[in-house]
Amino acid sequence: MNQDLEMVVGLEMHLQLKTSSKMFCSCSTEFAAPANTNTCPICLGWPGTLPSLNQRAVLYGLQGALALNCEINLESWFDRKNYFYPDLPKGYQITQYQKPLGYNGTFRMKKKNFAIQRVHLEEDAGKINYNNGNMEIDFNRAGITLLEIVTEPVISSPEEARSFLRELRLLFLYMEISDCNMEEGSLRCDANISLRKVGEELSPNQVELKNMNSFQSIARALEYEGKRQSKILSEGELIKRETRGWDEREQKTYFLRSKEQGFDYRYFPEPDLPRILLEQEFVNSVGNNLPQAPGERQKKWMEEWGIGDEEAAVLIAQKPRAEFFEKTACLAHPQEVAKWIKENLLQFDFPLEIPPEYLAEIINRVEEGELSSTQGKEVLQLVLETGKKPGEIIREKGWKQVSDEVYINQIVEKVLEENPEVVQDYFSGKEKAIQNLIGQAMKISKGQANPQLVGDLMARKLKEREKNG
Ligand SMILES: [Zn+2]
Incomplete structure (x- = not known):
């Protein structure tokens, strides 16, 4: 032109x-x-x-x-x-x-x-x-x-x-x-x-x-x-x-x-x-009772909840999806909810068979360190397949992540006692040796210990031992 x-x-x-x-x-x-x-x-x-x-x-x-x-x-x-x-x-x-x-x-x-x-x-x-x-x-x-x-x-x-x-x-x-x-x-x-x-x-x-x-x-x-x-x-x-x-x-x-x-x-x-x-x-009265326009909803999500432009556009594209997002976002961290929907739920037709509370519960359990994010995704998958509550699935699978410090401390001590050579490697500068020790502790807990906590406690104990000679 x-x-x-x-x-x-x-x-x-x-x-x-x-x-x-x-x-x-x-x-x-x-x-x-x-x-x-x-x-x-x-x-x-x-x-x-x-x-x-x-x-x-x-x-x-x-x-x-x-x-x-x-x-x-x-x-x-x-x-x-x-x-x-x-x-x-x-x-x-x-x-x-x-x-x-x-x-x-x-x-x-x-x-x-x-x-x-x-x-x-x-x-x-x-x-x-x-x-x-x-x-x-x-x-x-x-x-x-x-x-x-x-x-x-x-x-x-x-x-x-x-x-x-x-x-x-x-x-x-x-x-x-x-x-x-x-x-x-x-x-x-x-x-x-x-x-x-x-x-x-x-x-x-x-x-x-x-x-x-x-x-x-x-x-x-x-x-x-x-x-x-x-x-x-x-x-x-x-x-x-x-x-x-x-x-x-x-x-x-x-x-x-x-x-x-x-x-x-x-x-x-x-x-x-x-x-x-x-x-x-x-x-x-008709004017006062109009449903909230998609543009206004999107604006609120972005300004008040910090949702990105692109994610907001994906979530707004279907009304039932947007409503599921909004309801879940009132029960868990909105940015996490947006991320979870975008990564795990876009292939499904909304409204979903499961209530927003279920997704919120999974996200919250992951955020609190009770589940790893991989476990969380698996729970979500099973919730979608079976319609069971997240808590029920976590109990059945024994996936509950253990964050009990006393229990984890015992495991850490046991691993350190049983692996003096690896501990020695660590003290002589092989920093990666700690991963070996953490891996063994996780194994003893059957994968249920909170890995973050195991890592922290392991590092602390090693430091103590080094100091005490
Ligand atoms: Zn006619």
Whole structure:
């Protein structure tokens, strides 16, 4: 891309809300049901039917808008967006146009705040599948609950777009209001991109990008489009206002349709649905009860518990893992807990079969010198395999590390008595001879003596003997 130019990107995301029924009827939202089985006269748009609003969708939408720090319209409503398309049985989509649920929001990421223009509720359209030259329409998706999130044009690079989407997805997974699964279509994203001379106003000729089905393809499409537009501008031409698709196989964008005409959707308020009226008190209570955002949790771990950047990122990536970590970290040293999870538990699916108390107990026993760290790891392994309590396994295996000084002293004395030659070697300067003695003491204790303590006592006794001649 030309150095004098900067990229300006706005994103438009559609999130399927985790409701079990559709937005305006009681049809199931189950994924991958046989085509056209999750349908009824309402979502098929038969004449004379009336929609009724899914209350949970409104609650989830409100939670989403509040998590993005939006201002909330206490009175909002649905509008009809009229257009013809085979996957739209009613001939219009019910959406929020004039009064979205939320507006003027901010999504806070570590280094930057991103302005959110609006957050609104709408229903999904059906899906068209092409099969052996036939066009097949599946209305199972028609009427599915969606939350649309539109950012201001505040994203300045493909990489930033990707990390924005990654973090936003994590936020909604933590909120548990959407599965955010791109493969199943429960998270979709379009992008508006244009280039401007550094410091200048936004160019009005935005290109809209569609059909990107992973965060990576969004980043690649933006990258490609940045180069394409930069080249056109450097040749003294203007960028055409158009919608372009992303070709995954060819790794390039292609012309879909011109936006010159500006389609008229003849929006008007949906007459079959009452307005959504929210009380400020209710909005406040929803806002006060939002789950803690992943970004905030990570910040707390790093600032208060001294967890490193990289470890925090690994732990936050899944909510059940993060919760296991937090609970365990309240019972044992947080940095040790992070280390133990990272080294021993990442291959497991969370939530684990064992409670956080078990891991905490193992870590504490290791920290107190009661178990060696190798023994601790073995105990953890057995706890995971058998579900038994750590204490039970330690007793059964006789792995309890002995830190009884009187007992260890006796062993040390015995070893010194029985090995005068080795002791002599040590006195004559062979410092490594002490390892031989420690090894024998450990053997006598059947590996259960605290090795640190054995080493200390051995060194002390040797010193005493040397002094006494
Ligand atoms: Zn239905």
